[in-house]
Amino acid sequence: MTEIVAPEGWTCPAPLRHHDRVVLGHGGGGRLSADLIEHLLLPAYGSAAAADLPDAAVVHAATDRLAFSTDAYVVRPLYFPGGSIADLAVNGTINDLAMRGARPSALSVSLILEEGLPLATLARVADDLGRAARAAGVDVVTGDTKVVGKGQADEVFIITTGVGEIPDGVDIGPLRATPGDLVVVSGPIGAHGVAVLSEREGLTFGTDLVSDTAPLHEMVAAMLAVAGDDLHVLRDPTRGGLAASLCEIAATARVGVEIDERAVPVPDQVAAACSMLGLDPMHVANEGRLVAMVAPARAQAVVDAMRSLADGADACVIGQVTDDPRARVVVRTPLGVARIVDRPMGEQLPRIC
Numbered sequence: 409m410t411e412i413v414a415p416e417g418w419t420c421p422a423p424l425r426h427h428d429r430v431v432l433g434h435g436g437g438g439r440l441s442a443d444l445i446e447h448l449l450l451p452a453y454g455s456a457a458a459a460d461l462p463d464a465a466v467v468h469a470a471t472d473r474l475a476f477s478t479d480a481y482v483v484r485p486l487y488f489p490g491g492s493i494a495d496l497a498v499n500g501t502i503n504d505l506a507m508r509g510a511r512p513s514a515l516s517v518s519l520i521l522e523e524g525l526p527l528a529t530l531a532r533v534a535d536d537l538g539r540a541a542r543a544a545g546v547d548v549v550t551g552d553t554k555v556v557g558k559g560q561a562d563e564v565f566i567i568t569t570g571v572g573e574i575p576d577g578v579d580i581g582p583l584r585a586t587p588g589d590l591v592v593v594s595g596p597i598g599a600h601g602v603a604v605l606s607e608r609e610g611l612t613f614g615t616d617l618v619s620d621t622a623p624l625h626e627m628v629a630a631m632l633a634v635a636g637d638d639l640h641v642l643r644d645p646t647r648g649g650l651a652a653s654l655c656e657i658a659a660t661a662r663v664g665v666e667i668d669e670r671a672v673p674v675p676d677q678v679a680a681a682c683s684m685l686g687l688d689p690m691h692v693a694n695e696g697r698l699v700a701m702v703a704p705a706r707a708q709a710v711v712d713a714m715r716s717l718a719d720g721a722d723a724c725v726i727g728q729v730t731d732d733p734r735a736r737v738v739v740r741t742p743l744g745v746a747r748i749v750d751r752p753m754g755e756q757l758p759r760i761c
Contacts, residue, residue, distance in 0.1 A: 430525040435555025445553065448527070452534035453517070453548040454541065465549035467514045471573045475510035477501055478569040483761055484562060486533065488607040490599075490618025493566055494536035496695055496761055499623045500646065501570040502544055506625040507642040507698065509580040509632060510572030515541060517551040520565040523558045533564055544623040546570075572625075578632060584640035585661035587731040590707040592700045594627065594714055595620070595722040597650050598678035600761075601692035606681070617677050622696030622719045630713040631700065638703035639710065645699055646761055651690040652751045653699055654737045664732025667739045667749075671726040690739075691752045693761060701729055 433440040481497045502512045517537065521530065541548050600619040605611065624644065631639055641661075645653040650672070654665045674689045682689045696719060702710050707725060714720030730738075737749045 428527055430521045430523055430527065430530065430555055432523055432555050432557065435521065435553060441553065448531055449519075449534050449551075449553070452531070452538040453551075454538050463550070465514065465516070467549065467571055469513070469571075469573055471576065473574040473576075475505045475508040475572040475574055476570070477504040478567065479504060481566045481568070481761060482562065483604065485604075485608055486529070486563060488619060489603045489616065491603075491621040491695070492533065492536050493564060494533050495540050495619075495621045497566040497568045498537060498540035498544060498546070499621050500644075500695060500761060501568040502546060502572075502623045502625055503644045503696075503698070505570050505572035506623075506628045507580070507644055508572075508574060509578035509628060509639075509642070510574045510625075511629065512544070512546045512570055512572040512623075512625055514547050514549045514571050516569045517548055518567040518569075519551070519553045520561055520567070521553065521555045522561040522563050523555055525563050530564065533566075537566070540623075544625070546623075575632070577637065579637065580639060580642050582641055582643070582657045582660040585657050585663050585701050585729050586640060586703070587663055587729050588704060589640055589701040589729040590704050590725050591654075591665060591667065591727040591729065592702060592707060592711060592714070592723060593650065593673065593726050594624070594698045594700075594720045595696075596673040596675045596678070597645070597694055597697060598674060598682065598689040598692035600695040601649070602678050602681045604693075605685075611681075617675070617681075620694055620696035620719075624696065624698050624719065627698070627714055627717050627720050630717060631702075631710050634709040634713045635702055635706040638706040639700065640703065641701035643699050645694050645697060647693050648752055649689070649691045649693055650699060651688065651737065651749045655749070655751045657701070658732075658735040658737055662733055662735050664730035664735060665727060665737045666730050667727035667737070669739050669741050671724060673722055673724060673726075688749075688752075690749060695761060 434444045483493045486493045505512045603617050603619040643653040658665050711723050714723035738746050
């Protein structure tokens with residue numbers, strides 16, 4: 409009989425020691441479920457999750473305004489240069505909260521596992537998820553685990569829900585986009601989508617390109633500290649990229665946006681990959697970038713605050729909000745030609761988050 413070696417740091421109780429892969433019983437609510445949670449998931453998530461086993465956690469808030477967000481992550485492959493599905497699940501939900509100016513305080517995590525998934529893979533994903541949450545200073549306080557039959561999922565799907573506290577006086581949202589606002593981006597775009605695509609398809613572009621996945625709440629706090637109410641709009645340009653985010657904001661606020669193409673920071677390797685594949689870098693997903701609309705008087709202070717942090721070192725102004733009731737996003741090319749940018753039709757890069 410082949411000896412089964414448990415994932416490092418995991419103590420395997422009797423009901424699990426004959427399994428090195430997920431079985432349907434792990435989602436059945438019985439001994440196998442309890443042992444999986446107690447010996448694999450809770451130690452990975454951290455002390456807050458391990459304190460007790462509630463179906464609902466109690467979260468204490470110091471403000472009467474809370475941001476609440478949920479998202480699902482089905483990225484393939486699970487691991488890619490610079491990150492993993494676990495990093496995306498934590499950082500993506502934290503960033504959704506941060507885009508409303510909220511300080512994230514708690515996460516819930518639900519796992520949908522495919523029967524036959526190696527427990528070593530699950531242990532690695534859980535460890536990475538806990539590490540990402542701890543690095544961001546956010547607790548995983550509750551969750552759920554389900555197992556589906558072979559072929560009914562793709563290894564691991566993760567659903568995260570987050571709660572965050574919005575400080576008094578903070579009002580950030582797409583309706584506040586105002587003609588004259590300057591458009592600021594926190595750094596180079598497109599790295600995440602190209603990194604995932606290169607790993608999945610085995611493509612190389614002559615250099616090592618890594619995902620930009622990162623939590624952005626500390627950057628947002630620094631921006632608020634210098635801009636206050638003059639920070640009008642925040643958005644993390646994930647699926648659909650920078651173009652989709654700008655188009656959504658323009659359509660919601662009934663304003664135009666004009667972008668200087670030369671000012672948009674696109675890494676050379678992203679530009680080369682997009683040229684090879686026929687993609688527009690502005691349509692490629694990001695997971696650790698934000699775009700902001702801020703009153704002109706505060707724009708330089710905001711850029712300086714962003715540049716004081718590693719993830720915002722290359723922050724820059726790329727355009728402005730215009731008075732255009734047709735809500736068009738226009739890019740000015742280096743030749744002075746204006747082209748209208750729209751949201752991409754369908755998915756250019758499937759399974760990137």
